[in-house]
Amino acid sequence: MVLLSGVVVAGIPQLDTGSQAGADADAFDDVERVQKAQYAQSQFGGSDDGPDRSFEAVYVRDDDGNVLSKSSLLAGLRYQRTIRENETIDAALHDDGVTGLSNLVAKRAAGSPNASFDEQIRALEGATPAEVERLVGRTLSNDPRALRYLPADHGRNETTATDRRLLVAFDADAGNGTVDNATAALYHSASERSAAGFFVVNSAAMRDARSHFFGEMVELVVPAALAFILVVLGFAYRDLVDVVVGMVGVALSVVWMFGLLGWLGVAAGMTSIIPVVLVAGLSIDYGFHVFNRYREQRGEAEAIREPMRRGVSLVATALVLVTVTAAIGFLANLSNPLPLIRDLGVSITLGVVSALLIFLTVVPALKIEVDGLLERAGIDRHKRALGHGRYLRPALTKAVTVARRAAPAVLVLTLVVGSAGGVAWADLDEESYQQNDGVVAEWKQELPDPIGWDPHPVPERSQHVDEVYQxxxxxxxxxxxxxxxxxxxxxxxxxxxxxxxxxxxxxxxxxxxxxxxxxxxxxxxxxxxxxxxxxxxxxxxxxxxxxxxxxxxxxxxxxxxxxxxxxxxxxxxxxxxxxxxxxxxxxxxxDxxxxxxxxxxxxxxxxxxxxxxxxxxxxxxVGNLAVNDAVLGEVVGGILTTMVLALAAITLTLAAVFEYMHGSATLGLVVSVPIALVLGLVIGGMAVLSIPLTLLTALLMSLVIGLGVDYNIHVGDRFADERRAGAGTFEALEAAVTGTGGALLGSTLTSAGAFATIALVPHPQLQSFGAIVVVAMTTAFAMSVLVLPSLLTLWDRYVPASVATAATPAEIPQD
Structure with missing residues (x-):
């Protein structure tokens, strides 16, 4: 496996990190608005005579002052001189050059509409503040061009303002590289005068803001997520060695995913963050099951290798089934017309398959070697499984008590709640994306460096510009x-x-x-x-x-x-x-x-x-806004169809596999019921939390199936194993809920906790993403240990010959 890992990792340098934006050219040809837009383009879009210039705006803002004062207008003219003297900007300038209200006022001060730039500066320098104020008033009253440089609600008789802008005209024929360089130079020149209120919100500014945001996110979220995961792993394993061995498996799973993406040529640009977090969470889950079953199997006088063999053999079937069904849920996105969503489904599937291979081979082998070395050094490696502790076991067994006493009531209540959540789908708001307003809570900014969030000014400035200007x-x-x-x-x-x-x-x-x-x-x-x-x-x-x-x-x-x-x-x-x-x-x-x-x-x-x-x-x-709105509707509808098909495929797969493994197809059907309930509860959670349907959140809805199937398979498979070994219904349920349920609890705490740290990121899209995954994982755990035991009780009670069992010992006669 080490040698094979070397081969897989060699694919990472070939990884395609390019953009995954856009959709297949013919993906939405059956949408009426798309058809009409294509028709309009063919009939009216044939002219090659596009605009010969493009505008970049430089904004001046002084919330406590007056940007129409003499000093501010002069500062604007001097800034224009800096622009004109910049060779990078000058190479892209259109003949219209740089214009602003300061030019119109200065030309009036000079007494000539053709005054040169130097004459404008000298005229404005020679005017008194009162004269400049009168000139501003006359300019706004008589020159229709003046209001172009001011906020949309500025009146012609107002001679004070907190906002204005300059317009820099770039030559459309200068070439993209020239204009891009000029745009970046414009951003840097405005940033140097930010103290005077100058700023831009062009593409260069947005790139800088995105880079800053990513850096701040890594510094804030990654330490918090790692700290939380390590704390929970420490609680769950109560053993530093197992924490380290498990994290080695997690890291290998993620590395394998990227290596396979590189070899297969699947793009990993926009999908890098989401698969890493999801695969890390699922890998931790696999590790819990392997270590927990090993601990349950190892007797006091046993060596290491044999109980590990038994533990891996017992858990392997469930892990394989989890991998197959999760892959069905994730790969169902291959039918989606958006490359981003298709690549995301493939990426996560490759990561889950990698985790299966690593945790059935490398991790058990490493565990055997490390534990053997430590025991030879006189360190006892017997550990109690999570779920069998003094406090956790009684809490988990209450679910079995509920199943024994009120299974029908649990089923009815869950169906009502899950159905109510599903009905909320039609009421969810639909948005193309959730815009970042740049607001960062003060407590996040006050955290010690480097984890403290240093807000970038561009998001707030961009929102201000959208609100103020046409x-x-x-x-x-x-x-x-x-x-x-x-x-x-x-x-x-x-x-x-x-x-x-x-x-x-x-x-x-x-x-x-x-x-x-x-x-x-x-x-x-x-x-x-x-x-x-x-x-x-x-x-x-x-x-x-x-x-x-x-x-x-x-x-x-x-x-x-x-x-x-x-x-x-x-x-x-x-x-x-x-x-x-x-x-x-x-x-x-x-506007x-x-x-x-x-x-x-x-x-x-x-x-x-x-x-x-x-x-x-x-x-x-037939414009882009309307077409995107129609496409979003198609994507949402397509994902709804994808979810239904994925649920059907998973249900049939579980029925077939459980028939083969345990002699009961109906058990597979019972195990699949909570997956649909999880989906309904997640939709209800979105409604309660006011999370809209965007391209990202709609995608996550389909991924919920892949997340929700995991926990139920483990509990259902463990229950069937215990029944087949001769245990009674509630004895088997108790073993499944305390043994396997304990591992599920550890997995839920680590994964949901890690995703919950995304709420620290001041961006609504990422907060929605984290909230949906947390709701999905917590409800999936609740379904597996609270609802599934009641379903299994009813199934075992009413389905004849429910599962093939071993012969049970003869009962002792009672007087």
Missing amino acids: PASAEAATQEPILIEGEVTSDDTLEDLRRGVDYIDEQGLVVDRADTPGVRSPVTAMQSVAARNDSFAAVLDDADTDGDGVPDRNLEGVYDAFYAADSEVASSVIERDDGEYESLLVTLSL ADYADASDVVPELAEGADRMADGDDRTATV
Whole structure:
């Protein structure tokens, strides 16, 4: 195994740590919104004339001061000089360069809209603070460009503000590498002036924040998780040697997983953290069962090797069955269209298989060698199994007492609670992801270094920017198209289109600034062409019977004239095929992002409904927000299907294996019942804890099956072994609950405790992940030692010839 481990570990350098984002190209082709989006792209997205520039914003913030003061505006101009003198930034600058409110005010101070940059600085330096304040007022009142640099709610008569921004225009033709380097340089230059309130939230800032977050997470969570695991292992094993041997097996299992991923070419970028934690938890569980059964088997006068052989032989069948059924639950994700989820299922499966091999070979062999060496040195290695202690044994045997006295009541109560939890599935909120707000509890920040959390400013700044500003330009805003198909030449088409746009605008979603049009539609495109083409303007005016600027008759003739006036503009909003008009496109620039999708998409759909006309004319939102919302629904529905199929496959597998091993397929069916109950309780726990369904949490729901199956198999297999050896029903239950249940308790404490430390991480996604796994493991343990004994009691009571048993000794006659 050492030699084989060397071969496996050689695969680690080949590990693919690339991105796993995105989905298969044809994975969602049957989703209507995806189909419509692809159609809209094919008909209206063919132009190669994209924007020739992109904007990066540099923000200035002073919560206790005035960023429109003379000193702040001058600081802005001097910062612009620094940018212009930076060769990396200058190489990517567009001809529009760097602009801000300070430039507009300084040009007024200089008395010329064409004042050079040096003239602007000299003019502003020579003005008094009172004069600058008057210039700011006149600029805001008379220059429509001014509000572009200020918060969305800033009024034209306000001469003070706590926030403003500069806009840096980068040349789109400069090349990605050049622009990326300039973006990083912009971040560093703003960071150097953070004391003056300058900051950016661009891609370079986000990368730095993610790197910082990962480092802080490792420093805070890993020590806490390791300390908790070691404390619980110390309590469970009460032996340092067993703790060390067990942790060697855990480390080997994780290393094997990564080695196999490397050899098989499975990506491990985003999936690295989750499989490590899950496989470590399951490995610890395997170790508990191997060591606990060995301790139970070893008599006072016995040597080491023979009881280890018996213990491993007894526990091996259960571990193999656990591995197979858990793999079914994890590999069920291969049907998922997201590579991230498929790779995660494969990674965990490889890790579980690795743990099985390690804990049935390396760990027992190492245990024999170490214990043999210590006993030869005169150190006694007899240890009591967890679950047989003075305090724990009475507590665990109460579950057997409950099963003896009230098994039907336990079954009914559990079914009611589990069903109630399952019903809560429909009420769970759906979100694309849970956004980090950057808030960190003070006590986490006050912990001693290095474990104290040092919050990074970017998350809070990003949220502040989202709340305060509108996008810098239409190109920078979220673009959400609406595709109108069917009868698009009827007289009321464009009127209905306007009503739909007005509804969406009334919800405050559309970017609303004079310099940034928030809507591009057939109507706005026609109006722009009419402004420079008198003959088309006449056609447009003749088709508008009510004078509201929207044609409401002879639309086919209007479309013909539109194409004749400017076919390029017309084809960007109206589809014509062989002289027939097939569809229209409305594109909205939204003051929203992906975090708002669950609230924004229903409003967009409501506006689209106002553009439709029954079956004659349809309107579909086909932008990224709407498509992602539809895909999330498909993923959630797909995972629900995956869970049902995985449960069915595991149930059939357990029935077949228990029929082969113990002569009873019905026992396998009984053992599988708690898995479904665990699933229901986890869903109920999500509802109680207000955990939404995201791509990550929906994925974890399918993994719950792989986690929940473990504990029940161990108890069910141990019960069958004891019954087959001739023990009575409750004697067998007591052996299963105290012996195997003790190992399960240790496993639950270590795994759930380690995952609970993830709650220390100030990010809702990770907190949700940790909470779901903790709920899954604790409920799985509760089902195995509190509910499964009652199910086994009823099964043994009512199923004839329930399990093949050995001959029992003749009873002694009683007087």
